[in-house]
Amino acid sequence: METEVQANYSYIGQSFGDSTVNDNSSSAFSDCNSDQSGEFPSASSESRQMLIACASENSNDLIRQLVADLESCSIDEQKQAAMEIRLLAKNKPENRIKIARAGAIKPLISLISSSDHILQENGVTAILNLSLCDENKELIASSGAIKPLVRALRIGTPTAKENAACALLRLSQIEENKIAIGRSGAIPLLVNLLETGNFRGKKDASTALYTLCSVKENKIRAVEAGIMKPLVELMADFGSNMVDKSAFVLSVLVSVPDARTALVEEGGIPVLVEIIEVGSQRQKEIAVAILLQICEGDSMVYRTMVAREGAIPPLVALSQAGTSRAKQKAETLIALLRQPRSSNTAATTSAGASI
Numbered sequence: 001m002e003t004e005v006q007a008n009y010s011y012i013g014q015s016f017g018d019s020t021v022n023d024n025s026s027s028a029f030s031d032c033n034s035d036q037s038g039e040f041p042s043a044s045s046e047s048r049q050m051l052i053a054c055a056s057e058n059s060n061d062l063i064r065q066l067v068a069d070l071e072s073c074s075i076d077e078q079k080q081a082a083m084e085i086r087l088l089a090k091n092k093p094e095n096r097i098k099i100a101r102a103g104a105i106k107p108l109i110s111l112i113s114s115s116d117h118i119l120q121e122n123g124v125t126a127i128l129n130l131s132l133c134d135e136n137k138e139l140i141a142s143s144g145a146i147k148p149l150v151r152a153l154r155i156g157t158p159t160a161k162e163n164a165a166c167a168l169l170r171l172s173q174i175e176e177n178k179i180a181i182g183r184s185g186a187i188p189l190l191v192n193l194l195e196t197g198n199f200r201g202k203k204d205a206s207t208a209l210y211t212l213c214s215v216k217e218n219k220i221r222a223v224e225a226g227i228m229k230p231l232v233e234l235m236a237d238f239g240s241n242m243v244d245k246s247a248f249v250l251s252v253l254v255s256v257p258d259a260r261t262a263l264v265e266e267g268g269i270p271v272l273v274e275i276i277e278v279g280s281q282r283q284k285e286i287a288v289a290i291l292l293q294i295c296e297g298d299s300m301v302y303r304t305m306v307a308r309e310g311a312i313p314p315l316v317a318l319s320q321a322g323t324s325r326a327k328q329k330a331e332t333l334i335a336l337l338r339q340p341r342s343s344n345t346a347a348t349t350s351a352g353a354s355i
Contacts, residue, residue: 059095063088063102070107075116082111082122089129096133105130105143112148121160124152128163131170141171146184153189161193162204169208178211182218188225195230199241202234206245210252219256227253228262236271243279247286254293260302263294269302270309277314284318285326292333307337 066088069081085104088095104126111123127145130136145167152164168186171177190212193205209227212218227249234246250268253259263269275287291311295303312334319330 059088059092060098060102063095063098063104067099067102067104067107070104070111075119078111079116079119079122082108082119082126086122086126086129089126089132093133096130097135100130100133100136100139105136105140105145109140109143109145109148112145112152117157117160120152121157121163124149124156124160124167125163128167128170131167137171137174140167141174141177141180146171146177146180146186150181150184150186150189153186153193158198158201161197162201165190165193165201165204165208169204169211172208172211178215178218182212182215182221187212187218187221191222191225191227191230194227194234202240202242203245206242206249210245210249213249213252216256219253219259222253223256223259223262228259228266228268232263232266232268232271235268235275238279243275243283244286247275247283247290251286251290251293254290260294264302264305269294269305273306273309273311273314276311276318281323281326285323285329288315288318288322288326288329288333292329292336295333295336303337303339306333312337 063085066081066085069077070085072078072081085099085108089099108123108126108130111119112127114120114123127140127149131140149164149167149171152160153168156164168181168190172181187209190205190209193201194209197205209222213222231246231250234240234242235250237243250259250263254263269291272287272291275283276291279287291306295306315330315334315337319327319334322330
């Protein structure tokens with residue numbers, strides 16, 4: 001009896017299925033969150049932090065003072081103000097608009113370029129937290145945040161790099177910012193973070209790259225930056241918890257011919273076939289969709305490669321027991337993979353008959 005598994009997988013608003021499934025085994029489908037650090041090393045006392053977190057009636061006065069302190073001549077006062085604004089924006093969503101309207105964005109952007117790593121990190125993270133309010137994203141970008149965030153992505157602390165990646169992701173959700181971010185040099189830095197960062201860095205980089213690479217010129221930049229190597233390595237490592245994320249990034253890249261070439265050179269075809277064999281339902285669905293993209297059109301060479309990797313048996317199994325979407329794609333791909341063999345057989349038969 002054929003088994004049909006229904007699933008609806010979405011990543012940054014893009015749907016990959018037909019109905020819902022409860023699968024919380026991976027964080028692949030989550031956006032970058034606000035500041036994730038639980039501790040704020042600074043001179044502020046616990047009571048001061050509680051006051052900041054709980055401020056309500058007097059929050060406007062407090063915010064105005066903190067914004068003024070951002071431009072203080074004292075680095076210590078700047079650090080304290082940036083950290084407290086970071087905390088205010090993290091814990092109370094309603095404060096994000098208040099802080100932006102109080103004029104905090106430009107001085108915070110200035111802090112991102114600071115040579116003091118703590119000041120830079122707090123500036124980056126405060127901007128990230130403010131960017132979680134959709135009303136602030138356009139103002140942050142128009143105030144000149146993109147280039148300083150890219151600089152933080154290049155030379156910042158590990159936390160600053162991760163939060164800069166998240167902030168750039170938030171800004172890239174405005175379509176016209178995607179090209180500006182790509183042209184500011186962010187793509188190679190995000191690829192480097194994907195390859196060398198810790199788990200959170202890899203997650204944040206992949207999420208940002210997925211969004212940015214909806215633009216063709218950013219796809220090309222990513223391929224030129226060598227993105228295929230880390231993507232294939234992460235997809236091949238089922239213990240990395242990055243198989244889904246990496247496959248989704250790959251799925252937006254393979255429309256570019258150079259990406260398909262790079263994927264083959266990095267040994268991506270066997271990895272995708274293995275995912276169809278042993279991956280989760282979600283992973284199988286993404287992998288078959290990628291292979292289908294590669295094999296469509298006049299891609300006889302790619303079809304032959306996929307068939308020779310032994311893709312047809314797991315594809316047949318997927319066509320019988322996958323999600324409805326995976327079944328459809330598997331059936332289409334099987335038909336494509338069998339075309340070259342049928343053509344060769346027909347040609348041989350015709351030649352024999354003419355003799």
